Amino acid sequence: MNCKPKSLALVIVVTLLSNVQVNAQDLTVLPVVASKHGDTKEKVELGKKLYFDPRLSATGTVSCNSCHNLMEGGDDGRATSMGVDGLTGPRNAPTVWNSAFQASQFWDGRSATLEEQAKGPMVADVEMGMLGHDQVISRIKDIPGYISEFEAEFGKGDGVTIENAVDAIAAFERTLITPNSxxxxxxxxxxxxxxxxxxxxxxxxxxxxxxxxxxxxxxxxxxxxxxxxxxxxxxxxxxxxxxxxxxxxxxxxxxxxxxxxxxxxxxxxxxxxxxxxxxxxxxxxxxxxxxxxxxxxxxxxxxxxxxxxxxxxxxxxxALEGEFPNLSLPRLPSRSGESVIHASVKARPSDQG
The missing domain is CATH 1.10.760.10 (Cytochrome c-like domain)
Incomplete structure (x- = not known):
């Protein structure tokens, strides 16, 4: 399967009531779908598990959801977020809700896509604190259930890669839309x-x-x-x-x-x-x-x-608060009888915000 990011294909569903005039000139109804070709139900579910899994951090304490809390505003309510070992970064966590509808990610726009953005926090010392993406993949490969899910979605052999991991996370994030405000x-x-x-x-x-x-x-x-x-x-x-x-x-x-x-x-x-x-x-x-x-x-x-x-x-x-989708918390796969979290690791420089 070709897992490289594809151009955003938006499906905009808008029902207009006839003969009703509104004053807004520069505002537009929010699209209800932001999925790409290849965003299968299984890929989205895998991405959801990775999004909520704190074991992708050095200490096993920080997940994507830690700083971008989907049970609230898609942020964490803090001035700046707290990552591994209680470290904090310099910038406020942007909301992940409706993040598919922007042309760049982070406050400074240094990532052009959701896939690229998802790589950053994993190896930022004040966020998830992994030494490198190879360490993230090694952690995932330590969990048999993840190997099975990656191989089912991306093919056997070398399916567990950082590119496929962030592809799945981004597929899940493209479902995080709040229409009908x-x-x-x-x-x-x-x-x-x-x-x-x-x-x-x-x-x-x-x-x-x-x-x-x-x-x-x-x-x-x-x-x-x-x-x-x-x-x-x-x-x-x-x-x-x-x-x-x-x-x-x-x-x-x-x-x-x-x-x-x-x-x-x-x-x-x-x-x-x-x-x-x-x-x-x-x-x-x-x-x-x-x-x-x-x-x-x-x-x-x-x-x-x-x-x-x-x-x-x-x-x-x-009036800009939309309707949030119903989300069920995923069951994360585990390694039977043994933890995958070991000693803390030295982290890379900050990549927050």
């Missing part, structure tokens, strides 16, 4: 799907310039087939919020590219389910959504919203 229903024609305050907030969101960056179905500047784009943050460095929340300390994308022109540029994060992913921003320093709205107005638009406008924008953000 109040905004989606409103955009599809249900004029009662959002309150008056939420509609006012949406209109202000567009008229004030927020959709310069936060447009499209995931409200992160992504559209099917689009290239990754990065936004300068903070834009207005004289804003008092810059010093208050230490927003200029992180050089952003330039740390990944080495290009000075990329300094303080970051991937635009999705606003879908934003009410569930506090604290906010790349350093996780802002604890409330209302304050995050004021900060963005000041640092990106050079305006100040009134308390009534903040209330309307906050109400609009509540």
């Amino acid at each position: 109040g905004l989606d229903r409103y955009l599809a024609g249900d004029k009662f799907a959002m309150s008056d305050g939420q509609v006012r907030g949406m209109d202000l969101f567009e008229s004030s310039g927020c959709t310069e960056c936060h447009f499209g179905p995931a409200m992160n500047g992504w559209r099917p087939g689009s290239d990754a784009e990065f936004t300068e943050f903070p834009r207005f460095v004289e804003s008092p919020f810059v010093q208050q929340f230490d927003l200029a300390a992180d050089l952003g994308r330039s740390s990944a590219t080495g290009d000075d022109a990329d300094e303080h540029h970051f991937k635009t994060p999705t606003l879908r389910n934003i009410t569930l992913t506090a604290p906010y921003f790349h350093n996780g320093r802002v604890s409330s959504l209302a304050e995050a709205i004021q900060l963005m107005a000041s640092t990106q638009l050079d305006v100040e919203f009134t308390s009534e406008e903040v209330a309307d924008l906050t109400a609009f953000m509540e």
